[in-house]
Amino acid sequence: MNPVPSPARPATAHAARAVRRRTRVLRPAVAAAALALALTACDSGSSAAGGAGGTTAATRVVGTAHGKVTVPAHPLRIVSVHSWSTESLFDLGLTPVGVEDSGANYVPPRYLKGWKAAAKVSTGADLDYERIAALKPDLIVGVDVPYLSKAYRRLSAIAPTAFASFRESDSWTAYPDATASFVNRTAQLARLKKKYADRIAAVRAAEGAKLSGSRWDVIQGGFDSGNYWIYGPSSPVGDILARLGARFASATAAVDKGATKSVSYERADLLKDADHLVYYTNNDGSPANDIQKLFALRAFKELPAARNHRVVGTADFLPGSYNDAIGVVDAIEKALKDHTG
Amino acid sequence: MGTATISTTDVVPGTDGEGRRRRTAVTAARLLGLLLVCALLALVTVVSVAVGAKAIPPGEVLRALLHGRASVDDSVVLDLRLPRTLLGIAVGAALGLAGVLMQALTRNPLADPGLLGVNMGASAAVVVAIALWHSTDPSFCVWFAFAGAGLASALVHLLGSRGRSGPPPVRLALAGTAVSAVLSALISVVTLLRPDVFDQFRFWGVGSLGGQPMSVVTEVLPFLGAGALLALGLSGPLNTLALGDDTARALGTGVRRTRLLGLLAVTLLCGAATAAVGPIAFVGLAVPHLARTLTGPDHRWLMPYAMVCGAALLVGSDILGRVLARPGEIQAGIVTAFAGAPVFIALVRRRRIAEL
Numbered sequence: 001m002n003p004v005p006s007p008a009r010p011a012t013a014h015a016a017r018a019v020r021r022r023t024r025v026l027r028p029a030v031a032a033a034a035l036a037l038a039l040t041a042c043d044s045g046s047s048a049a050g051g052a053g054g055t056t057a058a059t060r061v062v063g064t065a066h067g068k069v070t071v072p073a074h075p076l077r078i079v080s081v082h083s084w085s086t087e088s089l090f091d092l093g094l095t096p097v098g099v100e101d102s103g104a105n106y107v108p109p110r111y112l113k114g115w116k117a118a119a120k121v122s123t124g125a126d127l128d129y130e131r132i133a134a135l136k137p138d139l140i141v142g143v144d145v146p147y148l149s150k151a152y153r154r155l156s157a158i159a160p161t162a163f164a165s166f167r168e169s170d171s172w173t174a175y176p177d178a179t180a181s182f183v184n185r186t187a188q189l190a191r192l193k194k195k196y197a198d199r200i201a202a203v204r205a206a207e208g209a210k211l212s213g214s215r216w217d218v219i220q221g222g223f224d225s226g227n228y229w230i231y232g233p234s235s236p237v238g239d240i241l242a243r244l245g246a247r248f249a250s251a252t253a254a255v256d257k258g259a260t261k262s263v264s265y266e267r268a269d270l271l272k273d274a275d276h277l278v279y280y281t282n283n284d285g286s287p288a289n290d291i292q293k294l295f296a297l298r299a300f301k302e303l304p305a306a307r308n309h310r311v312v313g314t315a316d317f318l319p320g321s322y323n324d325a326i327g328v329v330d331a332i333e334k335a336l337k338d339h340t341g
Numbered sequence: 342m343g344t345a346t347i348s349t350t351d352v353v354p355g356t357d358g359e360g361r362r363r364r365t366a367v368t369a370a371r372l373l374g375l376l377l378v379c380a381l382l383a384l385v386t387v388v389s390v391a392v393g394a395k396a397i398p399p400g401e402v403l404r405a406l407l408h409g410r411a412s413v414d415d416s417v418v419l420d421l422r423l424p425r426t427l428l429g430i431a432v433g434a435a436l437g438l439a440g441v442l443m444q445a446l447t448r449n450p451l452a453d454p455g456l457l458g459v460n461m462g463a464s465a466a467v468v469v470a471i472a473l474w475h476s477t478d479p480s481f482c483v484w485f486a487f488a489g490a491g492l493a494s495a496l497v498h499l500l501g502s503r504g505r506s507g508p509p510p511v512r513l514a515l516a517g518t519a520v521s522a523v524l525s526a527l528i529s530v531v532t533l534l535r536p537d538v539f540d541q542f543r544f545w546g547v548g549s550l551g552g553q554p555m556s557v558v559t560e561v562l563p564f565l566g567a568g569a570l571l572a573l574g575l576s577g578p579l580n581t582l583a584l585g586d587d588t589a590r591a592l593g594t595g596v597r598r599t600r601l602l603g604l605l606a607v608t609l610l611c612g613a614a615t616a617a618v619g620p621i622a623f624v625g626l627a628v629p630h631l632a633r634t635l636t637g638p639d640h641r642w643l644m645p646y647a648m649v650c651g652a653a654l655l656v657g658s659d660i661l662g663r664v665l666a667r668p669g670e671i672q673a674g675i676v677t678a679f680a681g682a683p684v685f686i687a688l689v690r691r692r693r694i695a696e697l
Contacts, residue, residue: 264669
């Protein structure tokens with residue numbers, strides 16, 4: 001049956017065909033866009049959390065990766081564009097109005113509620129400058145990793161921007177320390193440092209013999225399929241283990257400062273002299289970054305650490321704050337208590 | 342489908358006897374060549390099982406193959422090297438064969454399996470699966486990738502089809518490009534707005550044979566087998582199609598049917614291959630040209646050659662990736678792009694791209 005002509009429709013058959021053809025071609029694009037929107041909507045639900053409005057007139061000058069920067073003495077509307085800064089801010093008792101989105105599964109549980117409430121202003125290297133500007137921040141903080149370093153000029157045009165210097169070989173403590181300096185919360189930082197030091201001392205006192213008598217390797221799933229990554233003694237977890245007095249097994253001990261080693265699944269045997277293995281989990285406890293593929297292999301299951309169920313997962317594997325680091329200590333202590341003798 | 346199996350290279354001038362002798366000689370040379378490339382594939386297969394990031398004595402490798410898992414080294418051979426080698430052979434053969442089909446169907450020497458949107462369809466479906474179910478389990482994703490490849494292929498065919506000869510090559514290629522662009526945008530939108538999806542998708546985004554269990558091999562093998570049988574059955578009609586639609590029709594070839602079946606074969610081959618290991622570049626483009634330098638344009642020979650050469654190239658690339666980055670690995674998808682590009686450029690510089 002032919003469609004009934006209507007004034008709104010093209011007058012000629014040729015034009016009608018052209019429209020139909022265009023519609024046919026556009027239909028997949030529209031369907032794809034609708035699907036994309038539906039999929040992206042599945043995980044939304046975040047809303048911008050406004051802090052107290054207004055800024056203070058007093059300022060101070062802080063040292064950053066990009067030189068001296070004048071920042072508010074008491075910033076009230078802070079945007080964080082890096083997860084480490086975000087975690088530090090929460091740790092210091094501040095609630096950022098905007099945060100980066102590296103995936104909710106990577107946000108430590110203790111910060112998840114606050115993180116979800118904040119507006120999301122970036123996904124990795126993609127920064128939403130308009131959204132950041134709309135939040136009217138009085139301070140933007142972050143870490144001077146390469147992709148953010150490139151964004152510094154545009155961000156500093158929106159608000160004073162303070163980035164912590166980034167070097168692969170730096171200790172994890174450099175970032176909370178720098179963030180505390182940017183937001184003028186050094187007293188709170190000192191309290192957190194003491195809390196962390198006390199926790200380390202307590203675990204050393206209780207479990208020192210076990211820690212010094214066992215060897216540890218630190219691993220996570222590799223982003224390069226078929227490989228896993230071995231972290232060194234200077235990695236965040238390595239640093240915490242060293243402070244606890246633990247010894248490193250050969251795989252972790254062999255990794256240079258500031259480096260990680262990508263290793264084929266075939267070389268699970270590199271972990272054979274480890275009594276304990278520490279690995280990265282998502283915040284729901286599931287293995288992060290596909291390391292379960294390594295765990296499924298017999299070559300892994302035959303390792304002493306795996307046979308003795310001494311494979312320790314932690315969502316605080318890459319700590320951005322002192323409470324994250326205490327989370328690592330908690331996981332290690334629990335593993336030691338679970339395996340007495 | 343028509344039954345004509347005329348070959349553009351088998352028409353040898355001269356007397357009947359002379360022509361027959363020439364044809365016999367050419368056939369013998371091609372057969373010998375095929376045996377040689379098969380021997381090359383056998384060699385590469387042995388090396389793939391014997392060599393890896395971990396040094397395992399050849400005797401131990403043999404013992405593992407003959408007697409099963411008695412030690413950890415045996416499980417490295419049987420659980421890691423054997424599945425990736427079998428997968429490399431199956432996927433490499435599929436991509437080589439699909440490349441031949443694509444170039445024949447579109448009459449475009451630069452066509453590769455990605456041109457029909459099949460790879461992008463598989464990728465988009467995996468992104469959807471990750472977004473909705475948060476799983477990158479190969480056994481789970483393989484079905485989505487396959488369905489995505491099928492849907493993309495069907496969509497391209499619908500958009501590109503017109504007339505009684507089936508989709509004309511240029512319109513098919515344009516439709517494939519358009520659908521690929523839309524699907525690529527879909528992937529970008531989802532992975533940009535959903536970091537958790539991007540996080541999972543990146544493990545699949547670079548084609549890799551590593552870390553895949555044997556179950557993936559068994560899951561995709563029926564589809565690859567069906568696609569290969571279908572494709573090989575089209576070798577005669579594709580030869581006549583190379584002479585032009587009108588000539589092919591005059592010789593009794595069902596042009597539309599050949600193109601439809603060809604598209605179905607490409608979907609089966611590429612969908613299953615991409616589902617199993619992720620997108621692998623260059624094999625589908627370069628291997629048909631490499632094979633064509635050995636066989637000429639006769640699809641009856643070109644297809645088996647492309648299958649064997651594709652398998653050897655992919656497995657060889659995987660070995661390179663395992664050996665060069667010890668104790669780590671470089672993904673086969675990266676190595677094929679690095680190794681395939683110079684080979685392809687050399688082929689192009691040495692001789693004119695063969696007419697299709």
